[in-house]
Amino acid sequence: MTRILVVAPNWIGDALLAQPLLARLGERLPGVSIDAFAPAWTAPVMRRMPEIDAVIDSPFGHGGLQLRERWRMGRELRARGYDQAYVLPNSFKSALLPFFADIRLRVGYVGESRYGLINVAHRLNKKKVPLMAERYAQLAGIPGEKLSRPLPGTRLRVDEANLLISLARLGIDRRRPVVALCPGAEFGPSKRWPARHFAALARKMAARGRAVWLIGSPKDAEIAAEIASLSNGAAINLCGKTDLATAIDLLSAAQLVVSNDSGLMHVAAALARPLVALYGSSSAEHTPPLASGPVAPRLVKLEGLPCSPCFQRECPLGHFKCMNDLDPQRVLAEIDAIAATP
Ligand code: SF4
Structure with missing residues (x-):
């Protein structure tokens, strides 16, 4: 072997x-x-x-x-x-x-x-x-060999026992369909959709009868707290309350994930979750999520912005239009398109 x-x-x-x-x-x-x-x-x-x-x-x-x-x-x-x-x-x-x-x-x-x-x-x-x-x-082939396409997709195992234990520990239930929002991005603020936009989306989702979970690391707890506050109680802040393994299990329970261009975006794709991925300073051309489910990820980016993508950690121009002008209505339209997918 x-x-x-x-x-x-x-x-x-x-x-x-x-x-x-x-x-x-x-x-x-x-x-x-x-x-x-x-x-x-x-x-x-x-x-x-x-x-x-x-x-x-x-x-x-x-x-x-x-x-x-x-x-x-x-x-x-x-x-x-x-x-x-x-x-x-x-x-x-x-x-x-x-x-x-x-x-x-x-x-x-x-x-x-x-x-x-x-x-x-x-x-x-x-x-x-x-x-x-x-x-x-x-790298699986010999150097210079032509790459065979398409590539296999990504997939992750889910620990169902850990999911149930974690839901009980966190005091949340799954009676309503879950929308998971991932508001972090380790790379920097230029990849983060503003808190007020996430909050507006959370309110819309709650009005449609969805439970909204904010999932991320301890580093995302602050922006998630702001989202939870602006959402008038529509969103539950779970950022920093789980380790990464549990975040994976919680995401597996979501019927929809809306994420910045981040590690959790790729996790959601590997879990075959319907996904709306938000791009600001970065581009989907180099590192798109690899679709593994029946519904292709919807990649959302403000078109026609000459400075984008800049690949900077913080907006060098100060206006942060790429994310500020990415309206929650646009994201809702993508969510509706997913819902309409057979
Ligand atoms: S320079 Fe443009 S693409 Fe880069 S962060 Fe600012 S608004 Fe976004």
Whole structure:
């Protein structure tokens, strides 16, 4: 049996966009065993992927090279006897671990001059493989090989027992259909739809008999509190009250998800939830959610804005038109279009 170690991406969304690569590896190497080496903030997502056998928690945070610690970790991993490693981040330091672990085939993009560390080196052709998911999936083939399309979708396991326990703990019920709103975006405020717009949408949804849950991390608790307050009680703020694994389970219970371009947007797509995805400073061209359900995600963006996409964390022009002018009515129209889908 071939044993593979995947050095996972550092963002939740990217981790999900790497899943088609894992599926391709499974197709090419029947019976393969795949472990992931992942930071704490993406490990819960990797643990829910059916293709992954085990997740090894990375002790390394952002920043320093930590050469000695990486060498020690690599020597520990050597005992696991991996045959191949796939290094998904492009950094030099991320390629050190499989090298120190003496893994024979170390696959990845050349990235930050990683000659030697990566010995099955792919060169990125951005025109031929424009999507992030395609770039990861390309690594399953030999360098230069044409990528086969379409890619497999993303999918996550749901822990039903944890869902029921969490609903009881949080004191919420599922008698009404649930609309989940994901108001955060780790990248920065330029990706966040304003609180007043989310609140207006929450009020409309509540008027239609929906329960509205605000789902996100502790970092999103503040904007979610503002939304809950502006929604006049229509929205329940669950941000920061769950870990990521529970957020996944709660999203699985939603009949509709409205999300900024964020990690939870990709989670919702992987759970096959009907999804409206809101884009401001970013673009869907490079990292769209991978549809896994019968209803294609609706991607919403203000058209005709010359400054967009700017890919900045904060609006460099100060007016933040890309999100301020994205009216809740427009989002409601997308929700209605989903509802009208057979
Ligand atoms: S510059 Fe334009 S695209 Fe960028 S955040 Fe501001 S309004 Fe949005």
